[in-house]
Amino acid sequence: xxxxxxxxxxxxxxxxxxxxxxxxxxxxxxxxxxxxxxxxxxxxxxxxxxxxxxxxxxxxxxxxxxxxxxxxxxxxxxxxxxxxxxxxxxxxxxxxxxxxxxxxxxxxxxxxxxxxxxxxxxxxxxxxxxxxxxxxxxxxxxxxxxxxxxxxxxxxxxxxxxxxxxxxxxxxxxxxxxxxxxxxxxxxxxxxxxxxxxxxxxxxxxxxxxxxxxxxxxxxxxxxxxxxxxxxxxxxxxxxxxxxxxxxxxxxxxxxxxxxxxxxxxxxxxxxxxxxxxxxxxxxxxxxxxxxxxxxxxxxxxxxxxxxxxxxxxxxxxxxxxxxxxxxxxxxxxxxxxxxxxxxxxxxxxxxxxxxxxxxxxxxxxxxxxxxxxxxxxxxxxxxxxxxxxxxxxxxxxxxxxxxxxxxxxxxxxxxxxxxxxxxxxxxxxxxxxxxxxxxxxxxxxxxxxxxxxxxxxxxxxxxxxxxxxxxxxxxxxxxxxxxxxxxxxxxxxxxxxxxxxxxxxxxxxxxxxxxxxxxxxxxxxxxxxxxxxxxxxxxxxxxxxxxxxxxxxxxxxxxxxxxxxxxxxxxxxxxxxxxxxxxxxxxxxxxxxxxxxxxxxxxxxxxxxxxxxxxxxxxxxxxxxxxxxxxxxxxxxxxxx
Amino acid sequence: xxxxxxxxxxxxxxxxxxxxxxxxxxxxxxxxxxxxxxxxxxxxxxxxxxxxxxxxxxxxxxxxxxxxxxxxxxxxxxxxxxxxxxxxxxxxxxxxxxxxxxxxxxxxxxx
Numbered sequence: 001x002x003x004x005x006x007x008x009x010x011x012x013x014x015x016x017x018x019x020x021x022x023x024x025x026x027x028x029x030x031x032x033x034x035x036x037x038x039x040x041x042x043x044x045x046x047x048x049x050x051x052x053x054x055x056x057x058x059x060x061x062x063x064x065x066x067x068x069x070x071x072x073x074x075x076x077x078x079x080x081x082x083x084x085x086x087x088x089x090x091x092x093x094x095x096x097x098x099x100x101x102x103x104x105x106x107x108x109x110x111x112x113x114x115x116x117x118x119x120x121x122x123x124x125x126x127x128x129x130x131x132x133x134x135x136x137x138x139x140x141x142x143x144x145x146x147x148x149x150x151x152x153x154x155x156x157x158x159x160x161x162x163x164x165x166x167x168x169x170x171x172x173x174x175x176x177x178x179x180x181x182x183x184x185x186x187x188x189x190x191x192x193x194x195x196x197x198x199x200x201x202x203x204x205x206x207x208x209x210x211x212x213x214x215x216x217x218x219x220x221x222x223x224x225x226x227x228x229x230x231x232x233x234x235x236x237x238x239x240x241x242x243x244x245x246x247x248x249x250x251x252x253x254x255x256x257x258x259x260x261x262x263x264x265x266x267x268x269x270x271x272x273x274x275x276x277x278x279x280x281x282x283x284x285x286x287x288x289x290x291x292x293x294x295x296x297x298x299x300x301x302x303x304x305x306x307x308x309x310x311x312x313x314x315x316x317x318x319x320x321x322x323x324x325x326x327x328x329x330x331x332x333x334x335x336x337x338x339x340x341x342x343x344x345x346x347x348x349x350x351x352x353x354x355x356x357x358x359x360x361x362x363x364x365x366x367x368x369x370x371x372x373x374x375x376x377x378x379x380x381x382x383x384x385x386x387x388x389x390x391x392x393x394x395x396x397x398x399x400x401x402x403x404x405x406x407x408x409x410x411x412x413x414x415x416x417x418x419x420x421x422x423x424x425x426x427x428x429x430x431x432x433x434x435x436x437x438x439x440x441x442x443x444x445x446x447x448x449x450x451x452x453x454x455x456x457x458x459x460x461x462x463x464x465x466x467x468x469x470x471x472x473x474x475x476x477x478x479x480x481x482x483x484x485x486x487x488x489x490x491x492x493x494x495x496x497x498x499x500x501x502x503x504x505x506x507x508x509x510x511x512x513x514x515x516x517x518x519x520x521x522x523x524x525x526x527x528x529x530x531x532x533x534x535x536x537x538x539x540x541x542x543x544x545x546x547x548x549x550x551x552x553x554x555x556x557x558x559x560x561x562x563x564x565x566x567x568x569x570x571x572x573x574x575x576x577x578x579x580x581x582x583x584x585x586x587x588x589x590x591x592x593x594x595x596x597x598x599x600x601x602x603x604x605x606x607x608x609x610x611x612x613x614x615x616x617x618x619x620x621x622x623x624x625x626x627x628x629x630x631x632x633x634x635x636x637x638x639x640x641x642x
Numbered sequence: 643x644x645x646x647x648x649x650x651x652x653x654x655x656x657x658x659x660x661x662x663x664x665x666x667x668x669x670x671x672x673x674x675x676x677x678x679x680x681x682x683x684x685x686x687x688x689x690x691x692x693x694x695x696x697x698x699x700x701x702x703x704x705x706x707x708x709x710x711x712x713x714x715x716x717x718x719x720x721x722x723x724x725x726x727x728x729x730x731x732x733x734x735x736x737x738x739x740x741x742x743x744x745x746x747x748x749x750x751x752x753x
Contacts, residue, residue, distance in 0.1 A: 015721070018721040018722070019717075019721060021726040022723075022724050022725065022726060023725055023726040026726055031717075031720050031721060031723070031726050032675070032717055032720030032721075032723075032726065032728055032729070032730070034726065034729070035729070035730070036729070037678040037680060037681055037727070037729065038681070039680050039681070040678075040680055041678075041679050041680035045680075225703070225704075226703045226704045227703065228703075229703065234686075234701040235700075235701050235702055235703060235744075240747065241747070242744075461687070462685060462687060462724065463724075488725075491724075491725065492681075492683050492725050495683055495685060495724035495725055496683040496684075496685060498685075498724070499683070499685040499686075499687075519686070536704060537684065537704065538679050538680070538682055538683075538684060538704060538705070539682070539683040539684060542680050542681065617724075
């Protein structure tokens with residue numbers, strides 16, 4: 001399949017169109033001919049700027065504990081327990097004795113020492129450019145010699161009592177780490193060389209097929225994200241010598257470091273408990289058995305609460321690898337039942353790309369109110385009946401065939417459904433943008449599936465997918481009060497979402513060699529709410545994607561389920577994060593679009609031309625600016641922030 | 643001696659030489675291109691489109707980057723970019739050692 005615009009004409013015509021810029025404000029101009037960007041990225045945009053602000057605020061805090069709270073939460077951008085979980089063994093012991101900080105509820109933390117006591121050691125607290133809190137403990141070099149710091153250090157006076165307590169704490173913590181490393185080695189030895197190779201292959205695929213991760217074991221960072229990559233991903237291809245998994249392949253276990261053993265066992269536990277997606281729930285933290293055990297136990301309680309009883313037994317305190325593997329296996333086995341019983345979702349803390357799996361409360365009044373608003377608009381604009389989103393369906397006199405027929409300005413009813421649902425969402429959710437993505441030609445997909453043309457589907461490009469983005473007109477205030485910039489921003493989001501559809505579809509296909517070669521992610525199956533997503537990904541930083549809801553849904557085509565086939569996303573550039581109730585309502589809007597897409601797929605299987613040809617660059621220009629595409633811009637694009 | 647031009651189909655397999663010498667081909671008359679990170683959406687369309695004989699585009703952490711020494715200035719990536727964020731880079735700066743170490747692994751018979 002080629003892009004719908006290409007299907008309408010010759011290859012020459014398609015190439016001619018490609019020579020034209022697709023940026024809405026540059027429609028009619030030659031691509032690549034504009035001498036300068038509309039804006040230049042500021043050096044401290046996103047995460048570096050956040051860290052600099054956090055450090056300044058912490059440095060000005062009234063006392064050390066207040067400063068630490070600012071650092072651990074990155075000034076309210078992440079839960080403190082994520083950063084607490086990122087502390088090295090010695091650092092955690094130090095902060096327990098000098099600041100009364102403890103991640104372990106079973107052991108109450110000690111009180112802060114009397115400042116009148118004599119200082120016997122002057123320690124330090126710093127913030128690395130990776131966003132991690134680090135501590136200078138006795139016998140260590142100054143932090144500036146160990147790490148790349150955001151700025152300076154906070155000085156921390158230690159007393160003799162601190163030293164005594166620290167010695168006990170760090171010894172105990174180190175013994176636990178050593179014990180866990182030895183247990184991990186024992187378990188890995190039991191797997192045999194073939195078993196370990198299989199684990200490494202699984203970890204490699206997990207890193208390739210999920211969103212980036214960023215884990216620590218003591219000072220060592222394992223990441224395929226923004227810093228120097230050490231794990232396979234977009235930067236390091238499979239087999240790259242810089243990838244830790246590739247480096248371990250073929251090595252006898254005796255030559256693995258303790259960190260390597262903990263890494264492989266830790267990630268294996270996470271994958272066993274929920275698939276690759278669980279790895280991101282340790283992002284920004286130490287991948288110790290203690291932390292993984294804490295995560296699995298919290299998940300166990302959630303799952304048992306959802307299932308109503310102790311269906312999944314605990315691994316017990318200070319569990320070893322065998323007990324944790326049993327717990328992880330139990331969680332993985334029960335997760336499908338949990339997902340059918342309650343609404344699982346992920347809360348994402350974008351600053352540290354940390355995710356938390358949660359169980360949503362029942363549909364409440366806030367969700368119902370959003371539901372009523374969207375339902376009301378859809379009943380006014382589409383031939384649908386029903387009191388609530390969950391029951392909304394095509395009216396009997398319209399029938400499913402309406403989805404494939406022209407509807408007003410739209411080529412098909414399906415296009416009208418997508419647009420109206422997205423526009424209603426923007427209004428009802430106080431959003432700056434809402435959007436929904438999908439595949440342009442269901443008939444082409446049906447043909448390819450019937451031919452089992454997996455390689456062909458893998459070869460389709462991003463323009464074979466669409467995303468309809470509808471901004472609120474008031475959102476222009478974030479973009480220099482320029483409708484042209486707002487249109488460019490909407491199109492940038494649309495293009496990225498086309499990529500996401502492209503990126504997920506291969507994850508639903510049989511694992512042929514071409515499919516495996518093709519860059520893709522495992523498609524998402526549960527919704528998420530993201531806080532402060534505007535820290536890392538350039539598109540998020542530059543387009544101010546701060547608070548979001550994402551609701552993916554599966555659609556079955558020719559009997560094959562396609563997870564993440566479509567989704568609905570809602571974005572706010574500022575203000576308040578979205579709530580769980582809003583996520584539940586958004587999930588119902590997305591489910592409505594998915595049901596309509598499912599019906600359109602059925603039509604396509606019957607030979608109807610249920611396609612989506614709208615929502616290209618020119619459409620976004622017209623819909624945002626209200627002026628014809630390729631004409632004079634209402635005003636030139638401007639920098640993003642007014 | 644084979645002659646290289648800016649047309650992809652005419653270019654012999656001189657990429658390894660460019661990697662070894664860390665320099666652009668002498669007969670490339672067009673300046674390289676660069677990706678503006680403030681406008682890029684990291685869709686990798688340019689990377690997928692870059693002709694194999696150039697292999698000039700790489701993912702690097704959060705960035706998608708064009709290695710100027712490997713970029714002939716041909717327009718293929720520009721045609722693929724949905725947001726038109728690729729610009730002529732007449733004032734390009736040499737690629738750093740760490741990146742060259744990474745690039746070297748993609749040479750003939752290595753990757």
